[in-house]
Amino acid sequence: MLALEWLRASTSSLLRSFHLKGHYQNQTCADTTKLRRAGSTLRFRGVEEGVKEYMAWLEDKEVMIKSSPISHAKKNSA
Known part of the structure; x- marks a missing residue:
């Protein structure tokens, strides 16, 4: 859970202030x-839409994973 929260926070800030802006090709045409x-x-997606889909x-x-039988067995054996 912490990793997911960290990823969400860092991805969000990355999209807002991309440090390579002006030095990076932000769009490509394949x-x-x-x-x-x-x-x-x-269907190809933009970065923002792709990140949102990936986070979901x-x-x-x-x-x-949390609701799997293996996860429940580990909790009960601890």
């Missing part, structure tokens, strides 16, 4: 023609 031709339907995914995993 040629996805071959990818699409091969059948890919992936981590929170779901954290809930799954």
Whole structure:
């Protein structure tokens, strides 16, 4: 839980004050023609949307781990 809170806080501050701003290419334009031709339907996301999705995914995993039978067995044996 602490790691998740730390990641959330540091990601949030990173997005607000990115220290490489002005020295870093903040957008790229990839040629996805071959990818699409091969059948890919992936939807690309911006950093902010991707981070939010990733954080939600981590929170779901954290809930799954906490509610797993193995997690309960470890708590009961301690």
